[in-house]
Amino acid sequence: MKRSEINRAIMKSGVFFINNGWAMPPQPKWDVTDFGLGDFEKFGLILINLAEEVEYCEKLMYAAKGQTTPSHTHKKKKEDIICRTGELVVQLWANDPANNDSMDTFEMKVNGSFQTITSDDKITLKAGERITIEPGVWHAFWPESDECIIGEVSTANDDLNDNFFSNPDIGRYAHIDEDESPLVKLLSDK
């Protein structure tokens, strides 16, 4: 991913956050990723770690229509994915969708109430709605609206060691081609 694309993504999402009432923290901890796939328009996510402590984490995320966060799971992290602005689709599986096409059902909390989910189901969250994802549940998400602000409130976050993707080609952070100067230092920058 080119640094110029990262800079543009930060500017575009920054304007959207501010226009939707989200004040940036001092020295925001930006994380812009194409999941190492080199196609940010298709697989891309912009994140800001708002709070990261040993016990818990809060993130603010942005995606535009067409950008998917690919299927993955966490072994330790339990998280609420919250649609803050726009409309968000979250797809769910009991097992890795890459090697399992079972129709397993499982219970998940949507807006705090248990709901029976069948593997492969898609849940659409409107602004204000949330889904609680237990460790081991596979999930992918993308905006249904043109742009989407997504919240994440979770137990401890460890992006290097607790993200397991279906696609073995995926890396959590982008490979960066330094074609211009960075606008900000990313979490993944040395």
Ligand SMILES: O=C[C@@H](O)[C@@H](O)[C@H](O)CO
């Ligand atoms: O589901 C998404 C989240 O867990 C993100 O925080 C994660 O960084 C995506 O790889």
